Amino acid sequence: MSGVKDLFQSRFQLQLFLILVSATSVAALSVLLIWDSVHNAERFVIGDMGSQMNTALSELGRQFTYRATSDSSWKDLPIAARDVSLRGISEVVLRSYPGVEGGFYENGTFIGYAFPTHDNPSAKTEVPSAERSVIEDVIHDALGNNAAQRLLPSGSELVLVSALRIPDQNAVVWAMQRRSRQNATTGRRMLLVALLLGALISVGGTLQMALSLRRGVSEIQDGLASLEGDFDFTIPPATGELGEISNAINRMAAIRKKLEEELRREDRLRVVGRTVAGFAHEIRNPLNGIRLSMQVLEQRMKKGQVQPSDLTVVIGEVDRMDALLTDLLAFRNTKKVEASIVDVLPIIQRCIELARPKQGDVSITSCAPDQSPEIKAVVDPGRLTQAILNLLLNAVEASGPNGHVVVTIRKVPGRVEIEVQDSGPGLGEEQRRHIFEAFYTTKPNGTGLGLAVSRQLVTEMGGDLYHANSSEGARFVVVVPAAGSDA
């Protein structure tokens, strides 16, 4: 589980790293673009002005050509008359180009000047005197090269002059536009600052989302780990999709807890029922024996033939009930476990010695690890002795005539295993399932408490007792904490 968690965490960290790298790249790219754009803003504005003016010049030239060719006598009119006609053209055409002024140049003369989008167009009837010489220079360039454009050096303004020679006409059309440098760049800067802010917000949002996701997933992971041992644990509520997952897990845990409780209750009822049945059965047998003995005693008393041996059976049956009750009390032993670090080898030897009177022709051998003078474990010696003795007596009984029992002691990291293997018929599937239940027995005279008591004793010491599969006979393993281990 921890491996999976580590893997998940490292993968998540990788994703987080990739998100960070992407976000940082986006932010860096944005900054680069903004820096580049701010520095190129003026060039962009000049390009826009040039493009706008070229369109205006083309339209002016087209209208000039139409006017000149649609009326052959127009060219012979005095220039004052043609000036009015061409101003009519400039007024209409340049109305669509805010900030653009211009007109025509013919035979060394400016003609048809207009600035219709000026704040006071009626006052703007003359070519601006400050730029007149530059405009003439640009026009002369256009006469030689068909088109010319010049950006005037100016402190606070961008002034662009363009001129275009009108094809097949001895005339040039020109236009001029001025824009404030500040206005040209301020809007763009604001847009770019907004872009930068947007990029920063998106980077921050991405990070926040990634960290929030990380925190949420971590909480769920911890919650799942806690739920493994504590059904009452509830994952803290969260918002969003992770919150829905947390709620779903909490609902699942609640359902699982409920089912678990139901199963336990049913199991308890089943065990109690079987215990009561077993106990009744075990009590009835001696009671029957006592009843029969008492009936025989009654008849003999009538005949005056009572003998002391007649009470022996009764006493035996009472002893048997006493032993049963002793086992029962051991099953629910409330005596405090007195665990200490002891060498288990002598305990095993003592158990073998205690079992010897019952072993008959069954051999008991023990195997301990080589070069291990002692194997220390944290156990209650009395409880361990009782548990191992129970197992040994069962093994002897199950092995039958000429059988053999092998006790193996193993030291594994953190624990000590004591294995009791017999040479009997072994356990079937059904027997393995119920073997540790109280009053479950396969022996004609068994009480069904031995293994249940043994397991109880071992688990109270922090160990375990389980049945292991074996190709020959039955094999039970007692596991106890080794000395020096945390368990």
Next chain:
Amino acid sequence: MSRGRLKRLVVASLWLVAFLAMFSQLRADSVKQDAPPPPPPAGPGQGPPTPRPTDIAKHLEDVRRHLNATRGRDDDSNRVLGVAQRVLQRAEQQVKAKDYFSADRSIGAADAFLHVAEHADHLVEGPKGPVPRQPEIADHLQHVYFRLQQADFFSLTSRDPDGKELSLMARKFYEESRKQYEVGNWFGADEYAKSADDLLRGLENLAQAAAPGPSLPPRPR
């Protein structure tokens, strides 16, 4: 010659030279002030010459005769002919005042208005020759549409009392031409487009007549 006397003579000579230099500078300035003023900047005062007075008088007579012989077919024609009559009278006054440039432009305006009335006649009489094709009429309408946008400028520049009315009439003719074009009446579309164009040409001439005429050539230095 004694040494002190020589010194006094040198000083006096220097004073004389300085005086003469100062006088010559003053003289030069006074000569400059007497020179003719610089020529006016290049502008609309140059170009082809204004028609001769005799040509203008002949043109005026031709238009008058034509105008007298023309009768309006409808209200618009009568209104335009009335404006032409008034403009022609103004041309006569301009001739008398020797303002030949304005007179020439005014006669041109009256002539253009006269043509508007003639187009109304053509519409009634029907086509007498080949009718322009659809693409030519479309081109013409495009041009008239642009000219209509100039109408306000010409009307304003001409300062003519009928300028606004003539602008609106030109617009009406243009819209009528569009209608005829849409129903496929090429002859009607052509005549109405020409009416609008001539009205606008008349307005343009009136605006030219109101413009300052050719200025005098610069005086010699």
